[in-house]
Amino acid sequence: MxxxxxxxxAIAAADEVSATAPRAAVSPLYQARNIGLRYRTKDGxxxxxxxxxxxxxxxxxxxxxxxPSGCGKTTLLKLMSGLIQPSEGELLFKGQRLIxxxxxxGMAFQDPLLLPWRNVIDNVLLPVEIIGGQISEYAIKAEAxxxxxxxxxxxxxxxxQLSGGMRQRVSLCRALIMNPEILLLDEPFGALDAxxxxxxxxxxxxxxxxxxxxxxxxxHQLHEAVFLSNRVLVMSSRPGHMVYEQAIGLPKPRALDxxxxxxxxxxxxxxxxRVER
Amino acid sequence: MRLRASLFFESTFGLFLAFALWESVVRLFSxxxxxxxxxxxxxxxxxxxxGILVHHTLVTIIGTSISLVVGAALGIAVxxxxxxxxxxxxxFYPLLGGFHALPMSAFIPIFVVWFGxxxxxxxxxxxxxxxxxxxxxxxxxxxxxxxxxxxxxxTLGASKRQIYLKxxxxxxxxxxxxxLKVAAAGAFIGNIVGEMLAAGSGLGYVxxxxxxxxxxxxxxxxxxxxxxxxxxxxxxxxxxxxRMAPWAYRAEESHVAVG
Numbered sequence: 254m255x256x257x258x259x260x261x262x263a264i265a266a267a268d269e270v271s272a273t274a275p276r277a278a279v280s281p282l283y284q285a286r287n288i289g290l291r292y293r294t295k296d297g298x299x300x301x302x303x304x305x306x307x308x309x310x311x312x313x314x315x316x317x318x319x320x321p322s323g324c325g326k327t328t329l330l331k332l333m334s335g336l337i338q339p340s341e342g343e344l345l346f347k348g349q350r351l352i353x354x355x356x357x358x359g360m361a362f363q364d365p366l367l368l369p370w371r372n373v374i375d376n377v378l379l380p381v382e383i384i385g386g387q388i389s390e391y392a393i394k395a396e397a398x399x400x401x402x403x404x405x406x407x408x409x410x411x412x413x414q415l416s417g418g419m420r421q422r423v424s425l426c427r428a429l430i431m432n433p434e435i436l437l438l439d440e441p442f443g444a445l446d447a448x449x450x451x452x453x454x455x456x457x458x459x460x461x462x463x464x465x466x467x468x469x470x471x472x473h474q475l476h477e478a479v480f481l482s483n484r485v486l487v488m489s490s491r492p493g494h495m496v497y498e499q500a501i502g503l504p505k506p507r508a509l510d511x512x513x514x515x516x517x518x519x520x521x522x523x524x525x526x527r528v529e530r
Numbered sequence: 531m532r533l534r535a536s537l538f539f540e541s542t543f544g545l546f547l548a549f550a551l552w553e554s555v556v557r558l559f560s561x562x563x564x565x566x567x568x569x570x571x572x573x574x575x576x577x578x579x580x581g582i583l584v585h586h587t588l589v590t591i592i593g594t595s596i597s598l599v600v601g602a603a604l605g606i607a608v609x610x611x612x613x614x615x616x617x618x619x620x621x622f623y624p625l626l627g628g629f630h631a632l633p634m635s636a637f638i639p640i641f642v643v644w645f646g647x648x649x650x651x652x653x654x655x656x657x658x659x660x661x662x663x664x665x666x667x668x669x670x671x672x673x674x675x676x677x678x679x680x681x682x683x684x685t686l687g688a689s690k691r692q693i694y695l696k697x698x699x700x701x702x703x704x705x706x707x708x709x710l711k712v713a714a715a716g717a718f719i720g721n722i723v724g725e726m727l728a729a730g731s732g733l734g735y736v737x738x739x740x741x742x743x744x745x746x747x748x749x750x751x752x753x754x755x756x757x758x759x760x761x762x763x764x765x766x767x768x769x770x771x772x773r774m775a776p777w778a779y780r781a782e783e784s785h786v787a788v789g
Contacts, residue, residue: 331681334681334685335685336681336684336685354684354685354686354687356687358685358686360681360682360685362678362682364676364678366676366678366679366682368696368697368700368701369777369778370700370701370703370775370777379696380686382696383683383686383687383688383692383696384686384687411777413777431686439678
C-alpha cells in the first residue's frame with residue numbers, strides 16, 4: 254500500500270532502470286540526526302545505548318540494521334516506534350519530530366506473542382479491535398494475508414496447533430492487518446531453524462512486494478540482511494552508532510539460489526568485516 | 531469422560547491401598563483401639579452413626595462452599611485492582627503479604643468475640659484463608675504480560691484498560707483456576723478449625739467432641755470423611771482448571787516440531 258501512485262511509479266522505475274543504482278532520493282520517512290540515548294538501569298548504572306546516530310529510512314525500501322549483540326538495535330526500534338524519546342538529537346518521521354507512536358506502524362518480534370486463547374484469525378484481527386475498526390471489513394483482508402503467507406485454511410486453528418514458523422507468519426499478518434506504512438521487525442526469525450527461516454524470507458519478500466510499504470529489519474544474520482534488503486546499515490557495539498552503509502544491488506524479487514552466488518557472498522563478507530570491527 | 535472415569539478409579543484404588551496399609555499396620559503391631567482403630571472398625575462406626583455424620587458433613591460442606599465463593603470473589607476483585615494499579619499495588623500488596631503470613635485460625639477466638647459462637651467465625655476464617663492465594667495468582671497473571679506484546683499494543687494506541695481487558699484478564703484465567711485448588715483447601719481448613727474451636731456443628735466439632743470423649747472410632751470416621759472431601763475437592767478443581775483454560779495446558783500436549 255504505497256502512499257501514492259506517483260511514488261509507486263518512481264520506485265518501480267528506479268528498480269527497472271538499474272538494480273545497482275542508489276535509490277531515488279524522495280523525502281525520507283525517517284530522519285535520525287545525531288541521536289543519543291542514555292538511561293539509568295535499576296541498579297543505578299548509567300548506560301549510553303546510542304551515540305551520534307545518523308541515518309535515514311526511505312519510503313518503500315527494505316532496510317536492515319545489523320550489529321553485534323547489545324549494540325542498541327532494539328533500542329533504535331523502540332525509538333522509531335515512538336515508545337521512547339532520544340536523550341539527544343532528533344528523530345523525524347515524515348519531517349516532523351516524532352512524539353508518541355505514529356499511526357501506521359506494524360511490529361513483530363522474535364517471539365510471535367500470539368494470544369493462546371484466540372484462534373489464528375482473531376489474533377490477526379487484534380489490532381483492529383484495539384483501534385476500533387470494523388471487524389467485518391478487515392476479516393477479508395486478514396484471510397487474504399493468511400493466504401499470502403501460506404496459511405489458508407488455518408483461520409480457526411488455535412495457536413498451540415501451529416509450529417514456530419507458522420506462528421511467526423501469523424504474527425506478520427497481525428503486523429500488516431492495518432496496512433501500516435512501516436513494518437518494524439526485531440529479529441523475527443531468530444528462533445527458527447535454517448530451513449524455516451529461508452521459507453519465511455520468501456514470505457516476507459512477497460509481503461513487501463505486494464503490500465509495498467517500508468520495512469526496517471533488525472537482525473544479526475548477515476545472509477538474511479543481504480537477501481532481503483535494498484540497503485544494510487551496520488551499527489557498532491555499545492554505544493551504538495552507524496559505521497557503514499551498503500546498498501544491495503541485487504535485483505528483486507530474489508530467489509534463494511542467489512544466496513549462493515559470488516556477488517551475494519561478497520556483500521556478506523564486506524558486512525562481516527565491518528561488524529567485527 | 532474416559533479420562534474422568536479412569537482418574538476416579540485410580541484415586542479410589544489409591545485410597546483402598548492406603549486403607550489396606552492402615553489395617554495391616556494395626557493388626558500387625560496389635561495397636562490398641564483407643565489409640566488407632568483399624569479401618570474396619572471405623573467403617574462400622576460410620577455406618578451406625580450415619581445420620582449424625584451426614585448432618586455434620588453437610589454443615590462443613592456448606593460452610594466451605596460459602597467461604598470459597600466469597601473468598602474467591604474478593605480475591606478476584608482485589609487481585610484485579612492491585613494488578614491494574616501500580617499505586618494500589620505499592621500501597622497494599624506488601625501489607626496483604628504480611629497478613630497472609632498470619633495464621634487465620636488464631637484469629638477465630640477474636641471472630642467469636644465479634645460475631646458470637648456459630649457459623650460466622652468459621653466462615654470468616656475460611657474466607658480469609660481462601661482469599662490470599664487467589665489475589666496472588668490473579669496479580670501474577672496480570673503482571674506477567676510480556677513486555678514486547680505490551681509495547682506492540684501501545685504503538686497501536688491501546689490504552690491500559692484495553693490491554694487489561696483484551697490480554698490481561700484472559701491471561702490470568704489459568705492462574706486463577708490454579709489458585710482455586712489452594713483456596714478450596716484454605717476455605718476447608720478455616721471451616722474445620724472454626725468448627726473445632728467455636729461452633730456447635732460440623733465435622734470439626736464432631737472431631738473435638740469424639741476425641742475428648744475417647745470415642746476414637748467416631749473421631750476417625752470424621753477424619754476419614756474429611757480426607758475424602760479433601761480428595762474430591764482437589765480432583766474437582768484440577769479438572770475444572772484444565773477445562774476452563776485448556777489453551778494453557780495444550781501447549782504441553784502439542785506434538786508439533788519446532789519450525
